[in-house]
Amino acid sequence: MASVPGNRFKQDERRRNADHVSFLKHRRYRWLWIAVLLCLATGLGYALIDQEPRPNGGSWYGYTLGTIGLGLIVWLSLLGIRKRKITAGNWSLKAWTSAHVYLGLALIVVGTLHTGFQIGWNVHTLAYFLMLLVIISGIYGVIVYATLPTTLSNNRNEMTRGEMLEALTAIDRQLESAAQPLGRQQSDLVIRALEQDVFYGGAWGRLTGTYPGCATNRALGGFPEVAGGVDGASERVRSLLVKRAEQLAQIRRQLRIRALLEIWLFIHIPATIALLAALFAHVVSVFYYW
Amino acid sequence: MAFLIRTIDVTASGREIVRDRTVDKGELSIGRASDNDIHLTDLAVEQHHISMKDAGGGMLSVESVGGLGFGLDGRTVTSGSIDPNVGGEVSVGTARLAISREGDGPVQIVIKQVEKDEGAGDVLQNFALASALPSKRTMAWIFAGAILLLLLSVPIVTHLIRSPVENDPDNLQQGQVVLDDAWSTGELSLKHHELEDNCEACHQTPFVSVQDETCLSCHEEIEDHADMPRQALGMPPMSTGDSLQWSIGETLGKEGPLGCVSCHTEHEGQVRQAAAKEAFCSDCHNELDTRLTDVDFGNASDFGEKHPQFRPAIYTAQFADKPVRVSLDDKPVEQSGLKFTHDEHMDPQGGVARMAISLTKYGAPLECSDCHSEWSDEGLIVQVSENGGKPSDYGDFAPVVMEDACESCHSLVFDRAGPQFRNLRHGDVDDLMADLATMDRGPRQPVVSGRGRPGQFARGGTYYSNFGRPMSAYIAVNRALERTGVCGECHIPTTTNGRRDLTPVNLPNRFLWQGHFSHAAHGDDVAECTDCHNAEESSEATDLLIPNLESCRDCHLGETAVKTEEITPSGCAMCHAYHTPTAPWKPEDHPEPGRNGGNDSVAALLGGLRR
Incomplete structure (x- = not known):
C-alpha cells in the first residue's frame, strides 16, 4: 500500500493544478509557446518571401496572414460564448482562456504583418486599430486582474458592500437627529449632504476618484472646527460629517478599484463587436472592389 | 449612569407613539427576554443579546452576550465602543438604537423599528461600473451598426444604383x-x-x-x-x-x-x-526558343551572362530600299553611299586638323561634336518631336547635315558675284546641274591669248566681257560628278538612265530599334565618344562604329551583379520597355508626369549632374 499515498499525491496535484494554476501558466505556458512559434513563423515568412512590388495585404502571403488573422479574431471573440459553457478537460475554459490571451497577443504580429505596414484613413486601417484597441484593452485587463483584487480586498477592511452602505445609512440617521438644533443655513448643508446619491459622480468620477461636487465635503466646510466645542450640536454634526466623509471615501475607493478593474471590458467587448463589423466590411470591400 | 430610553413606534395609521423612560444603571441589557432593560420583540434577537456599560471617560462599551454579532455603525461586530457625544448606532434585528448625549445630560437611546433591507441587492449593483456607463451591448450595437452602415452599405448601395x-x-x-x-x-x-x-x-x-x-x-x-x-x-x-x-x-x-x-x-x-525586375523578363525569355521556335531573336536572361549580340539595322548594299538587321558578330559592312574616313578627320596631327585650326569656326583639330550633335541638351528619350525634341524614330543624335558639318572645308563655292560667293546647291543632282549651267562667268577660253584688255575692260573690271564659248560649264558638270570631281570627294558616282548621277546616301536614322540607349546617361564624365565608338582607327566609310555587346559589358552586367565604381548592375528595363521596345510608352498628348524625387533612374541622375 506504499504506492497509494504517492498516487494519491499525484492525483491531488493534478487536480490542484487544474484548479489553482493561473490560466497564464496553464500547462507550462503551452499557449505562450504556440503563440511565440506563430509569431516567429509568420515573421520569418514575411522577411524571406519577396512580394512584388512591395509587401501588401493583397499578395498571396498577405491573404494567408489575413486568413490566419481573421480565423484568430473570430475564434478569440467566441470566448464570449464559450465562457458561458463551463466544462473540464483538454478544452477546459482555462485552456481556452490561456489560448485566448496568448493567441490574442500573437495577433498583434500577424495583423501588423498583414497590413504590410501600409496605414491610411480607410476601413482596413480602422479594423487594424480596432484590433489593437481590443488587444491593448485585453492586456490591461490581464494586468489589473492580476494586481487590483488584492487592493480591492484590502480596501474592504472586512466589510461587505452592504455593510458599507449600511454604515453610511446609520451615520445618516444619526446626522438627521443630531442636526435638529441647527439653524437654517447649516441644516441646508446637512440636507444636501444626505440627499446626495452615494454613487454620484459618474464613470469619470469613479475612474479618477475626483468628486468636485461632493456635498458632504461642502457641508464640512460650513462647520468650522472650533477648539473646545463651543456649540455642542454643531460639533456633533461636524464629527458625524467627518465620519460620513470617511465612510464615503471607503465606498469611493471601492468604486474606483472596481471601475479600474471593469473599464477594460467596456472597451474590449464593444470594440470586439465593432472589430467584427469592420472586419466584415474590410473583407467584403476588398473583394467588392477587387 | 443614567440612560434616557426613547421608544418610537409607528401605528398602522402611521402615527408615531413616543415613550420615554429613564434607567439609572451602570449596565444596560438588550434582548428578547422581558427581563432586559431594553426589551425587543423580534425573533432575530437573542434572549440576552447585548450588554452596554459605562467604559469610563464618557465612553460606552457594547458587548455581545451570547456571541452573536450585532450592527455597530453598519458593521457587524461582537464588541465595540461608542462615544455618545459623537453618536453611534447599534442595530439588532429590525431595531435601530441611536445613542447620543447632549452636553452633560444622560445618554439618550432612541429605538426605532426599520423595514428590513428592502432593495438592498439592487443598491449593491451600483458598485459595478456598469451602473455608470452605457451597456456594453448597446455600445457594441451602435459601433458595429455605424460601421456596417457607413463603411459597407452606403458604398455598396450607391455603387449598385449608379448609372455607369x-x-x-x-x-x-x-x-x-x-x-x-x-x-x-x-x-x-x-x-x-x-x-x-x-x-x-x-x-x-x-x-x-x-x-x-x-x-x-x-x-x-x-x-x-x-x-x-x-x-x-x-x-x-x-x-x-x-x-x-x-x-x-x-x-x-x-x-x-x-x-x-x-x-x-x-x-x-x-x-x-x-521598372520590372530582370526575372519578369527572363521568366519567358530565358528559354523562349523552346516554346516559340520561330522567333528570330536569341534567348536572354541576364545582360552580363545571357544576351544576344546587338543587331543594328543598317543598309548592307548600295541602293538598298531599307535597312536590315545584322549581328555585330557577322562583321557587318555598311554601304551608306558615302566615302568618309573617320581616322583622317580625327587625326590631331593630320592635314584635316591643320585646316580646321586655320578656320575660325573650329580653331582646333576636329572633335566628334563638330559634326555630330544631339537633338537637344536634354537628350532624354521621352522628348517628342513636336516639342522640338527628338523624333521617336531617331537615335539620340540628329543626322549630320552636310552644310553645317562638311562644307566649311569641302566648299561648294563655284562662282563669285561681286562681294558674294555662289554655292552649289547640295542634295539634288538636278539642282547641281542647274547651278553649274548658270556659271556663265566661269573660266572660259579668252578670245585672244597673250594679251589682256586694259583698265575697266580688264578681267574683273566694270566693262569686262567674256566673249568665249560657254562650254566649260558643261564640262564642269561632268567633272563634278566624276570620282575626282567636287561631288566625288564624298559621294560615289553612278549612272542613272545613261546620265551621270550619285549613289543615294543611305544612313539609318537609328541603329538599335529594340532597346533604348541614352547618350546623355553616358556623358563626358562617364565616357568619351571614342571609348565606345572606334572612330579614330576607322579608315573606311563601310566600317560600322556601333559598339558591341562585349564592350557594354565592361560596365554593365546583369541585375544581380555587385555594384562597384566600374560595374553598374543593369536589369532589362534599363534598355528595354515592355509595351514599346524602343522607348517607354507614352501617348503623344500626355502631360509630363511628376517624378519620384530625382533618383528614379541612373539616366536621370547622370543627366542631372551634367546639367
Missing part, C-alpha cells in the same frame, strides 16, 4: 459612389492620382477584378508586348502555387498573368510604376 458612364480622362464623372474612398487601400500612382475620387472608373463590376478593357478605354494607344496567343505560348509552365493562385484569382474575374493588373498594381502610394 464611359470613361473619359478629360471629363471624369466623380463622386457617384459615396464613401467608397474609405475602401481605398492606399493612394493611387502619380499618373492615376486624379482618379482618387473615382473608384468606380476602374472598379466597375462588384467582385470582379479590374478588367483590361477598362484600362484600354483610356490607354487605347498602348501596344501589346506581342500577340496575345503567342505571349501565352511563350510563358513557361506555372508552378503549382502560381496556378492555384491564378485559378482562385480567375474565379474572381482576374484576367490571368497577362492581364494589365498583374503587373500594374495600384494603391501603393503616389509613385511611378517601378
